[in-house]
Amino acid sequence: MFDLVKWGILLKVLPWVGLFAIAKAGMHWLHWEPWAFSALTGSLFSAVTFVIALILSGTLSDYRACEGMPSQIANALESIYDLDRIIATKYPDYQPQPLQQALAQIGRSLLDWLTADKEFAIVDEAIDRLNPILAALLVMDSNNAGIVTYLHAEQAKIRMVSRQMRNNRDTDFLGAAYVLLWLFLGSSILALLLIGAERFSENLTVSTLLFTLFVYLLFLVEDLDNPFEYDGKSSVDVGLAPLEKVCAKLGVPMASR
Structure with a gap:
């Protein structure tokens, strides 16, 4: 209930709400409220609500697509790890540690890139380290060709999903x-400042609530637009718990996160 992360957007909005309330009181004191609420101003607020709802819907759709990406990578890493142990059980001479260490390096590089502001190149390098290990597994026994093909498919899945995460992190979904x-938000705020009413307390309360709603939704859209931010300021970043659990299973030290 009182999680600061959950209330982070509202806390960022409150200073702007205070400034708006002061500006609204100043406009009233100076008698600079020449407008009255009408069907025309009502249509403006309806248009603002429609635009925000449309953009928020598209952003939520993209956010949900990103939400499962850490789980997809975690599942791929765990699948390779499980198969590595199965191969070690079947072939006593096989050493599973190199592949396990390579998987741990992939998980470590992903967490470092996402949370420690490292370059994405470390992720590509970690994924490429699987190639000589898979080649050695194929040479060991030609009967493992199907296994190597499966492992290579999981490697390709990790590479594809991690690059999708990079594109989503570096590119705004909405842009223009x-x-x-x-434009619509600025127009609606100006209208709220210029609209007067017989009772100032009622005018101030309704105008402030509408301003809070509009600005909060704007901050929410901007926050959802980058689901892999992890800068301590975002309130709706995609959770990394599945990836962190697999990394812990692979032996990734906590300090690397």
Whole structure:
């Protein structure tokens, strides 16, 4: 209930709400409220609500697509790890540690890239380290060709999903849509400042609540637009718990995170 991460967006909005309330009180004191609420201003607020809802819907769709990416990588790493142990059981001369260490390095590099602001190149390098290990496994016994093919497919899945995460992290989903959003939002805030009413307390309360709603949704859209931020400021980053659990299983030390 009182998790600061959950309330992070509201805490960022509150200073702006305070400034708006002061500006609204100043406009009233200076008698700079020439407008009255009408169907025309109502249509403006309806348009703002529609634009925000449309952009928020698209952003939520992209966010949900990103939400399962850490689990996909975790499942691939765990599948390779399980098969590595099965091979070690079947072939007593096989050493499973090199492949396990390579998987641990992939998990470590992903966590370092996401949470420690490292370059993505460390992820590609870690994934490429699987190649000589798979080649050695294929040479050991030609009957393992199907196993190596499966492991290579899981490697390709890890590479594809991690690069999708990079693209989602480096690219805004919305881009030019923010221009339209800011235009309508600015217009609605100006209208809220200029609209007067017989009872100032009622006018101030409703205007402040509408301002809070609009600005909160704007911050939420911007937060959802980068689901892999992990800078301590975001409230809706994609959870890394599945990836962290697999990394712990592979022996990734906590300090590397």
